[in-house]
Amino acid sequence: KNQVEQSPQSLIILEGKNCTLQCNYTVSPFSNLRWYKQDTGRGPVSLTIMTFSENTKSNGRYTATLDADTKQSSLHITASQLSDSASYICVVVGNYGGATNKLIFGTGTLLAVQP
Amino acid sequence: DGGITQSPKYLFRKEGQNVTLSCEQNLNHDAMYWYRQDPGQGLRLIYYSQIVNDFQKGDIAEGYSVSREKKESFPLTVTSAQKNPTAFYLCASSIRERGPEAFFGQGTRLTVV
Numbered sequence: 001k002n003q004v005e006q007s008p009q010s011l012i013i014l015e016g017k018n019c020t021l022q023c024n025y026t027v028s029p030f031s032n033l034r035w036y037k038q039d040t041g042r043g044p045v046s047l048t049i050m051t052f053s054e055n056t057k058s059n060g061r062y063t064a065t066l067d068a069d070t071k072q073s074s075l076h077i078t079a080s081q082l083s084d085s086a087s088y089i090c091v092v093v094g095n096y097g098g099a100t101n102k103l104i105f106g107t108g109t110l111l112a113v114q115p
Numbered sequence: 116d117g118g119i120t121q122s123p124k125y126l127f128r129k130e131g132q133n134v135t136l137s138c139e140q141n142l143n144h145d146a147m148y149w150y151r152q153d154p155g156q157g158l159r160l161i162y163y164s165q166i167v168n169d170f171q172k173g174d175i176a177e178g179y180s181v182s183r184e185k186k187e188s189f190p191l192t193v194t195s196a197q198k199n200p201t202a203f204y205l206c207a208s209s210i211r212e213r214g215p216e217a218f219f220g221q222g223t224r225l226t227v228v
Contacts, residue, residue: 004157036219041203041222041224042221042222043119043121043205043207043219043220043221043222044158044205044219045219046217046218089157089158102160103158103160103217104157105157105158105159106157107155107156107157108157
């Protein structure tokens with residue numbers, strides 16, 4: 001079972017609208033949770049990094065929230081732009097499979113922003 | 116410009132051939148990583164290295180080999196033993212192992228023909 005589950009798998013929104021992407025994880029303990037943006041055919045780029053003690057972190061129009069009790073995170077995109085079209089990947093850094101501080105990747109949410 | 120450079124961007128390989136993917140970084144990072152990305156799956160760790168002349172197997176190391184002779188370079192060889200090598204390969208680096216920030220290269224798409 002994947003330790004990091006993202007939803008929805010894909011999402012289509014109109015330019016200018018807001019959207020929220022979800023990430024549920026079972027990794028425990030964990031040291032930090034990250035959101036990455038990956039354009040098609042490119043490498044992922046970091047958007048936010050949160051430790052377990054942080055509830056929210058913003059990066060421009062991107063705002064990530066974290067609830068360590070329910071093991072849920074969300075990424076909210078405000079006033080979407082065409083350039084926001086990409087895959088958004090949730091990554092949890094924690095202990096898994098006998099390894100410590102391992103990066104565990106979700107499968108991503110594919111966002112398409114239409115004019 | 117500081118960053119991670121992967122080359123080539125696209126690579127075609129005949130079955131039975133070994134091929135080497137390049138990864139160079141000028142960020143002065145100690146740790147470097149190789150990941151494989153397949154459609155519908157999260158990134159999976161192939162190999163990682165914390166210091167020069169040392170590297171560790173990741174989750175899917177079979178059929179791959181690496182070297183770390185220089186801090187700046189971490190090439191990945193996809194051998195003929197890798198049964199399903201067609202994938203998007205990503206190299207990353209961080210200040211230390213699993214450090215707070217990992218920077219990724221632009222990827223190499225390998226296709227077996």
